[in-house]
Amino acid sequence: MMNLTQELANGVAQMFPDAIFYKKTTEKVVALTIDDAPCYQDREDFGTKLILKAIATHNRQYSQLEPARATFFIISSHLCPDSQIIPEIVANGHEIGNHGVIDETHAWLTPQQFEQQLKEAHEKLLELTGNNEIRWYRPGRGLYNQKMLQAIANLTAAENYDLRLVLASMIPFDTFDFANHPWLTATYTRQMIFPGAILVFHANSLKVAQNTALALETILKDLRQRDYRIVTVSELLDKR
Template identity: 35%
Template sequence: MTRRRLIIGLSVVLVLLGLATATGWIGWSQPRFAIDGLSELNPDVLFQAQTSEKVVALTIDDGPYRAITPHVLDLLRERGIHATFFVLGDNIAGNEDLLRRMQAEGHEIGNHLVEDQPSVLLPAEEFERQMLAVDPWVDAEASHRWLRPGSGWFTPGMVEQAAQYGYRICLASIFPHDDRVHEPTRLAHDVLGRVYPGAIIVLHDGQEERVRLPETLALVLDGLQARGYRVGTISELVAR
């Protein structure tokens, strides 16, 4: 191998390693420039709201879950805060009372399909089936109806298919990876360190290892209040 070929080969390897590192960093840290870029490239998908007001949306995925959701609802009621709950169809049976409580207390229910899996891998027919299975719990008269695909990936076809049933796909701009990290102080520090006007925050319910969600949420809400932020549903955020 000539010296020139060796240099070219090493350069290609370094570029590939750099891209892999950058992709992993962007996926983990969700820098603001990446969220801004995604918003511009995908105007039909909501990642954040454009506002200078100190307002954010709170979203909670993967519930309802009997061991966690009631405590989350208690906390939100005490604070006078509404949130958007993206519910899984697999978790609805036996927890219908929790969904009715969400509705009665002024929260917003969003569609998170049936199973906690990457929705982008679903055939169009299965995507539609799962969407319609959760649909009865989403307010048919609402001015905004939100759908969040599993794992945060989507295709143009999914965006169009959701729109046919009155849904707009909504992802988020602040995700503290509470699917892997479960220490409340660390999670709250992550959220509060990246918060900005118009951000959409996502936290996760739905599994036993997330049992400290109410503790995390309390720390996040305390920090947001101390920073002068108001917290509400996605629809409340975009209405400003």
């Protein structure tokens, strides 16, 4: 039987069938995703490294279990020219997703602007990951339209992309100052957990990234205590 959170996610997914909000499964597994990394103008990538450290520390504490992994949805303009954060994310066993060039509402772009930015971000991420596959795109502010879907289809046909649009089964509040507190983020997230859920947290500023890193200490521990596996979007959606 679905809980209320599952029912809400299912209702939204039926209204927006072109996006992925969660996976229907009875297995205790969730996908962990981080948006907006690295932090804007964070030349040392300090905020993203805090999140990576929080996950790595958790994995050491639960070394007898499969390590927790995340999908980082990257805004390509946030990357400093000499940044090594993408190889570091990949080296830690995590996955890279496309979150566009600029932290903005992509649905407000013209079709030409959107296609150009999607391609620019995609090619940059491919370069930095050593041409590893980039499979997932998440639109800015979680909004999309049919013209964006057509642009994705155009690039798939012309450039051999294989992108799918992924959102999440929870509405994030961690980018708002009034809700930017680790305890509140962890408490809220606990109510959003169900088998197949896609969780989303943010790293758009150093303050928000610090909140995410601290909140993850509690969230990941809680998931383990409830016997959940914590995986990337690919691991969640590829598993039958």
